[in-house]
Amino acid sequence: MSFDARVDDASVVTDRPKSLVTTTTPLVLVRGVSKYYVRGDQIIPVLVDIDLDVASGDFVALMGPSGSGKSTLLNLIAGIDKPSSGEIRVSGIDIAQLSDAELALWRATNVGFIFQFYNLMPVLTAFGNVELPLQLTSLTRSERRERVATALELVGLTDRATHLPNELSGGQQQRVAIARALITDPTIIVADEPTGDLDRTTAEEILALLERLHVELGKTIIMVTHDPKAAEKAQRLVHLEKGVLVH
Amino acid sequence: MFVPLLVLRNAFRHRLRTTLTVIGIIVAIAAFGLLRTIVDAWYAGANASSSARLVTRSSVSLVFSLPLTYAQKIRQVPGVTSVAWANWFGGVYVSERNFFAQFAMSGASYLDMYPEFLLSDAERKAFLADRVGAIAGRKLAEKYGWKVGDQIPIRGTIYPGTWTFTLRGIYDGAEAGTDTSTFFFHYDYLNETIKRLFPRRADLAGVFIERLRDPEEAAAVSQAIDTTFRNSLAETLTETEKAFQLGFVAMSEAILLAIQAVSYVVIVIIMAVMANTMAMTARERYSEYATFKALGFSNGFVAMLIFAESLGIAMLGGLLGVAFTFPMADAFAKSVGSILPAFNVSETTIAMQIGAAVVVGIIAAAIPAWNAARIRIVDGLRAIG
Numbered sequence: 018m019s020f021d022a023r024v025d026d027a028s029v030v031t032d033r034p035k036s037l038v039t040t041t042t043p044l045v046l047v048r049g050v051s052k053y054y055v056r057g058d059q060i061i062p063v064l065v066d067i068d069l070d071v072a073s074g075d076f077v078a079l080m081g082p083s084g085s086g087k088s089t090l091l092n093l094i095a096g097i098d099k100p101s102s103g104e105i106r107v108s109g110i111d112i113a114q115l116s117d118a119e120l121a122l123w124r125a126t127n128v129g130f131i132f133q134f135y136n137l138m139p140v141l142t143a144f145g146n147v148e149l150p151l152q153l154t155s156l157t158r159s160e161r162r163e164r165v166a167t168a169l170e171l172v173g174l175t176d177r178a179t180h181l182p183n184e185l186s187g188g189q190q191q192r193v194a195i196a197r198a199l200i201t202d203p204t205i206i207v208a209d210e211p212t213g214d215l216d217r218t219t220a221e222e223i224l225a226l227l228e229r230l231h232v233e234l235g236k237t238i239i240m241v242t243h244d245p246k247a248a249e250k251a252q253r254l255v256h257l258e259k260g261v262l263v264h
Numbered sequence: 265m266f267v268p269l270l271v272l273r274n275a276f277r278h279r280l281r282t283t284l285t286v287i288g289i290i291v292a293i294a295a296f297g298l299l300r301t302i303v304d305a306w307y308a309g310a311n312a313s314s315s316a317r318l319v320t321r322s323s324v325s326l327v328f329s330l331p332l333t334y335a336q337k338i339r340q341v342p343g344v345t346s347v348a349w350a351n352w353f354g355g356v357y358v359s360e361r362n363f364f365a366q367f368a369m370s371g372a373s374y375l376d377m378y379p380e381f382l383l384s385d386a387e388r389k390a391f392l393a394d395r396v397g398a399i400a401g402r403k404l405a406e407k408y409g410w411k412v413g414d415q416i417p418i419r420g421t422i423y424p425g426t427w428t429f430t431l432r433g434i435y436d437g438a439e440a441g442t443d444t445s446t447f448f449f450h451y452d453y454l455n456e457t458i459k460r461l462f463p464r465r466a467d468l469a470g471v472f473i474e475r476l477r478d479p480e481e482a483a484a485v486s487q488a489i490d491t492t493f494r495n496s497l498a499e500t501l502t503e504t505e506k507a508f509q510l511g512f513v514a515m516s517e518a519i520l521l522a523i524q525a526v527s528y529v530v531i532v533i534i535m536a537v538m539a540n541t542m543a544m545t546a547r548e549r550y551s552e553y554a555t556f557k558a559l560g561f562s563n564g565f566v567a568m569l570i571f572a573e574s575l576g577i578a579m580l581g582g583l584l585g586v587a588f589t590f591p592m593a594d595a596f597a598k599s600v601g602s603i604l605p606a607f608n609v610s611e612t613t614i615a616m617q618i619g620a621a622v623v624v625g626i627i628a629a630a631i632p633a634w635n636a637a638r639i640r641i642v643d644g645l646r647a648i649g
Contacts, residue, residue: 125560
């Protein structure tokens with residue numbers, strides 16, 4: 018289903034799964050994934066033998082204390098880090114086996130990123146930032162403009178299209194980041210503490226927007242958060258402690 | 265347009281830093297160009313010399329003159345088609361500060377020997393017909409505001425007295441490197457006057473200049489001329505005009521080497537400054553580069569952004585530096601007067617300046633680009649700009 022079609026289709030709602038591993042083929046399949054760092058002669062485990070399934074259209078919140086490995090797990094699923102062992106499949110592709118170049122291409126079409134500090138390009142306008150991922154596609158300029166206009170409209174920032182990030186509030190910047198994450202119609206959207214840098218009211222707006230993406234557009238969202246209120250918006254909660262899934 | 269726009273905007277994010285870097289490059293590239301031009305000017309005489317001409321002087325030193333009668337004997341040496349001669353005059357025009365070369369030369373034979381001195385037929389005729397006539401190069405005439413017909417008094421230092429010449433012509437150079445800051449007058453006028461005042465110093469020439477039938481015969485003809493005067497009271501040393509000119513350059517070779525070294529040191533210094541700028545720039549943007557990579561842009565794209573920005577800044581400074589070289593060279597040429605007669609910024613110098621700017625841009629970006637391309641996305645995202 019295309020991004021534009023999904024914009025019009027608000028009927029995709031998925032059921033809440035009962036366990037971390039499903040019997041049907043999940044969109045994201047994590048099996049026996051471990052991640053450790055070597056510091057001198059010390060091996061520091063960050064994730065230990067993780068099994069996790071995320072179904073298409075799911076909205077999963079990864080929670081846990083600092084250092085529990087939730088961001089590391091998110092990074093592995095998003096393909097910006099590689100596991101020390103184990104298997105991560107997204108839409109059937111074992112991304113742990115992809116080369117760096119293949120992984121970059123894969124991310125460009127399959128992952129939308131939302132970061133805690135927005136990570137917008139300060140020299141590009143809101144429009145330019147949202148358009149950024151489309152520079153890697155074969156879309157024409159007019160096609161890109163059309164898609165960006167739709168995405169900005171979706172996040173309510175049509176009138177801020179020509180503004181630079183430093184001319185926008187934190188909430189507006191995060192909305193731009195959400196539009197950018199959405200623009201390529203990715204398979205999954207990963208959000209790392211998307212409300213971590215925002216006040217409560219703005220955070221609520223951002224969470225409402227994410228919920229809308231999930232409910233109305235059927236986007237698969239995996240979100241890392243410390244915030245229980247943010248986690249409430251998710252369809253499913255996954256807790257990590259000391260690199261291990263606890264429930 | 266996306267990439268050029270991104271590079272341009274990135275380049276001027278820190279306007280003060282970029283402006284100062286560009287100014288540094290302008291100064292370095294212009295200084296490099298000026299120093300190269302000084303070195304070129306030193307070699308200009310040798311470069312402009314003809315391979316079809318030989319110069320014969322005293323084998324002891326240029327200070328000692330040769331008998332004028334040698335001209336006839338040299339003319340008889342096989343391979344020599346014509347002979348001219350000249351004497352260094354070494355006079356002072358108004359004050360010692362106004363230095364320029366003055367030669368008493370053998371009239372028509374000398375002018376025929378140097379076709380690169382372009383003189384109109386009328387001026388040539390007027391000069392040859394006037395015993396006290398003189399000709400000056402265009403640059404020299406313009407410097408002192410001389411016009412044809414002016415009386416030019418020169419106080420002799422080697423040949424005492426005040427010598428007054430009538431300017432009969434102003435010559436131009438056939439090439440950009442041709443010296444047009446020399447003053448010539450008739451050897452006969454000098455010789456006849458000296459014959460009356462100091463008979464023992466008459467009928468002597470400082471150098472003889474020979475035109476060769478075939479430049480390939482230069483070595484053989486040189487040897488033949490020197491053999492002719494071997495065991496005489498005034499033995500000769502004959503060499504190609506280029507070797508003769510390079511003999512003067514060799515006297516100041518250490519200075520030239522120092523100037524060349526400084527010109528390269530200037531480039532190395534600005535390279536270090538530029539590398540520091542690019543390193544700071546890249547370090548501040550690790551988070552952005554990581555974001556680009558996370559979004560699917562390649563390591564090569566990130567490296568290309570840094571190279572393009574560095575090259576853009578270096579080329580901007582480089583081109584402005586080249587542009588500033590010309591007025592700097594003009595001002596320098598005016599300040600040194602006739603000491604460096606052919607002072608022109610050559611195409612080779614411009615190419616070297618642009619090349620230096622490109623090298624500075626590439627080398628300054630190399631390590632930051634390498635680091636940015638290799639940085640792990642997760643580490644880059646944690647970086648604080």
